[in-house]
Amino acid sequence: MATNNANGTSSKKRVPIDVEQLLAQKKAADEAAKKPRFLSKAERERLAAEKAKKEEEELEQKRKATLEKNRDWETQGRNQGYGHGNNPGHRDSRREAVPTGPRAMRHDHPNEYSNGGRSDQRGDQRGNNKGKGSNNGVKRPAPEDVDADMIRARYMGPELNQSTFSAQKKRKRTGGQKFNFGWNDEEDTSQDWNPVYSKRSDAVYTGPMVFDGLNDAEIEKEYRRRARMIEERDPEHGKQRARQMLDQMEREKEKSKSKRTKNNWEFKELADMRERDWRIFxxxxxxxxxxxxxxxxxxxxGESGLPSHLLQIIDQVGYTEPTPIQRAAIPIALQARDLIGVAATGSGKxxxxxxxxxxxxxxxxxxxxFTKDDGPYALIxxxxxxxxxxxxxxxxxFATPLGLTVVSIVGGHALEEQAFALRNGAEIIVATPGRLxxxxxxxxxxxxxxCYVVMDEADRxxxxxxxxxxxxxxxxxxxxNEKPDTEDAEDASVMRRLLSAKDRYRQTMMYTATMPPAVEKIAKQYLRRPATVTIGNIGEAVETVEQRVEFISGEDARxxxxxxxxxxEGYTPPMIVFVNVKRNCDSVAREVQNMGLSAASLHGSKTQQQREEALAQIRSGAKQVLVATDLAGRGLDVPDVSLVVNFNMPSSIEAYTHRIGRTGRAGKSGVAITFLASEDNxxxxxxxxxxxxSSISRVPEELRRHEAAQQKPTKGR
Structure with missing residues (x-):
């Protein structure tokens, strides 16, 4: 409701927030809190860099303090007589800096502490009274005052909380002369003239060494330096002592290494892993x-649980380290559990x-x-x-070394040809839904x-x-062979049990990059108590791709x-250029060839043979640039793509994510450049x-200030 104020302008009446609205906000906040949250890779790298820098500074401080402490111990040993030889006239400046007692106890300063405070009382006890009387100048109270105090205490009680402060007893501060901790040269009590000290041996101080903050190289250097000094200055037993010191060095290095790595999951045994270690992992x-x-x-x-013959094939293929989706999904799949894997493109699914x-x-x-005509064991x-x-x-x-047959069924090939491939049976069939x-x-x-079904790129x-x-x-x-929709579907021992001589419970797996409602509906209908594995944040681009955008209008300018x-700009082939429509694909490919680069085009209007040939040429290096539609934007793996150019921006951010995912795969870096225009608002x-x-990408100022980039567009009814 609007009201007019004194100035004639209208102001809206403030209405309190509805209770239902507050409850809806609270419910939305609770649901957001339940979702798995991850720090971005940039944030993790920043925190790790700060932590590493702090540890490095502390390590450097400890190292300097340790080296200085070792030097001080050696200097102290020499000052105690181990490094002076037989020189009786040698005098240590460090020893001269250590006092032997107060000056008042020395014969040449008998009255230095005679002024004021407790030193006067000590002087009285030594017989050096300056004439202040036996009561040190304190006035004796009169007898009448004493009687009055006794009567008052008898009838009125003792006075409580009575201050005992006396100005007479307050310590008098020294005026100009202060206590000096130094000593004079003539006060040296070392007595080097003593014959006992004239026969000292020329030994080396070998005190304990501290290794806090030192790395292995510095520890070894310190020990070997000590061992060399011992051998030089102790001809009789030096070699044996040096050998013992080097043995101690090896033990200290192992101890230091164990101390530095005791909290790292990479160096822990599997039995030593705790809940905190798995959370960090x-x-x-x-x-x-x-x-x-x-x-x-x-x-x-080695911890995957796969049989040894499969591990040998993995090593032969060249898989050194598992990817995150492989680390999480393989142990679950080996328990015969149904699985939903949500991971970005190029993650090793x-x-x-x-x-x-x-x-x-x-x-x-x-x-x-007799069984080859009953169909395959697995379907992808x-x-x-x-x-x-x-x-x-x-x-x-992987299948050929195991003696298994894999057959693909796709469009573009004759049905008779595919039926001929299936004549001897196949354990695994890979197919597109239409032709299958x-x-x-x-x-x-x-x-x-x-008994095994996999749906890859289900959302696509x-x-x-x-x-x-x-x-x-x-x-x-x-x-x-359908699984029961009970808790038995989560029990590995029950799910791996044979139902008959040839099959078990059916295991269904679904891999996708996003989870639209249609995919969730299929998962709910055909998967039984599935485990869900999510890698990173759904729908985000990988951190190894540097994204750039440029506003360029017009075909010729692009x-x-x-x-x-x-x-x-010096990019190395292979490179991929994406366009939105088929007719533009061949045109851009011809333009690339006019530049002097070899190019191949890939779109839906080409035959299957032409599409296979284009991919084979770009993978083998026969062609430098692949110009394609979204047909090549999903799931295809072209090794070592250094550059992706979006000649036309796709109509959805999901398609954009999959396009730029063709580069920066398998841990390598890549660049994605996108041309924008008014039709991409x-x-x-x-x-x-x-x-x-993205931690390695930058939002250009033109995009940051663009009107269409300020809020998400809403679709009309």
Missing amino acids: KEEFGIASKGGHIPDPMRNW TAAFLLPMLEYISQLPALTE MAPTRELVQQIETEARK LDCIERRLLVFSQC MIDMGFEEPVNRILSALPAT KKRLREILLR DVLYDLKQMLSK
């Missing part, structure tokens, strides 16, 4: 997990579901002439043909013994309209800027937020 790799009885993640491949799958299948009976679904073929290539690295459903409807494939499959085919494929799986980037706010969260 998970925070370091950005791991969050939920869903019942979840095992601890693995720190290395393929090996995270392939290795547990191969361990699972290797324990099942081998396919025979992916949204695009290129991603399916990439998974097939990766799976064959076509094979099921044509009775070319059945899933009578399928839903975005591409595969929700209905995915549901029909999952409903075609046998119902006899091509000119693209020429400058590819030719003058709907994504400017999300883009600004993503750039501000």
Whole structure:
């Protein structure tokens, strides 16, 4: 309600906040607090840098103090006579700085303390009274006053809280002369003329050494210096003492190393890991997990629980260290648990579901002439043909040495060709939903013994309209091996139990970068008590990609800027340029070839053979630049991509995230440059937020001040 004030202007009446609104705010805050929170990598690096700097400063201070202390001990040993030889006339300046007693006790200063205070009383006791009387000048009270005090105390009681301060007893401060702790040269009491001191041996002081703040090299240097001095100055027993000192050096080095590494999870045995150590480990790799009885993640491949023959193949393939999603997901999958893995693109999800799958299948009976027509043991679904073929290539690295067969089913190839590949049976099938459903409807494939299902890039499959085919494929799986929706679904011993001679309970895994409602619906329908593993923050770009944005309008201006980037800024091939529409793809590819660079184009209108050839050329190095639509923006792995250029900004921030994820993979760094124009206003706010969260990217001033980047756009009805 508006009212008019004295100036004629209207002011709104303040209305108190509704109780329901307060409750809704509190509920939203509680839900936000329950979600897993992680420090960003930039924040963790900043805190780690500050901590390391502080520890380094403390270490340097301890090191200096230790070296100085060792030098002082040596100097002290020499001053006590171990370094002077037989020189009786030598006098130590340090010894001269130590007093032997007060000057009043010396014969040449008998009356130095004769003035005032307690020194006068001591003087009286020694017979040096200055004539102040036996009572030290205190006036004796009169007898009448004493009687009056006794009568007062008898009838009125003693006086309490009576001050005993007396100005007579107050210590008199010395005027000009102060106590001096020094001593004169003639007061030396060392008596070097004594014959006992004239026969001292020329030994070396070998006091204890302190190693706080010293590194191993400095510890060894100090010990060897001491050992060398001992050998030089003790010809008889020096070598034996030096050897003992070097043995002590080795023990101190081990002790120092143990002290520095006792709180590091990398140097702890698995049995010594505590809850705090696991929490630090998970925070370091950005791991969050939920869903019942979840095992601890693995720190290395040796703790994964995989069989030895698989570990040998992993070593041959070249997987040295597991990625965060592999550390968290493999131990869970080995317990036959259903799993939802949420991780950014390029995080190693393929090996995270392939290795547990191969361990699972290797324990099942081998396919025979009677069982090969009952279908595969495992099914992997992916949204695009290129991603399916990439998974097939990766799976064959591990499956072929185990004697397992992997077959891919994608569009663009004849059905007869794929049926011929399945004639001898296959333990693992990798397929796109559309062509796989076509094979099921044509009775070319059945899933009578399928007991392992993986959906990779599930959110992308839903975005591409595969929700209905995915549901029909999952409903075609046998119902006899479905898990019960009870607590038994979280019990590894029950879930790994054989139901029959050829299969077990079916294990379902879903890997995705985001969790839209359609994906959650599928997970709720087909997964039983799944464990959820989240790596990092959902929807954010990886920290190894430097993101840059430039406002450039017009096709010709963008091509000119693209020429400058590819030719003058020194990026090494392979490089990827993303466009939004197919017709623009070939045009930009021809422009890149006119620059003198070899280019290949990839979009949905090309045949499957042309698409496979383009990817093979860019991976082998035959082509330097790949110009593609979003067909190559999801899940494809092209090694060592140094640059990604978004010639056109995609319509969603999710597509942008997956595009720039083609670079900066496997821990390497990369650069992503995006051209913006007025038609991209709907994504400017999300883009600004993503750039501000990156520790190595900068928000340009034009984007920061842009009107469309100030608030998130709202969609109309």
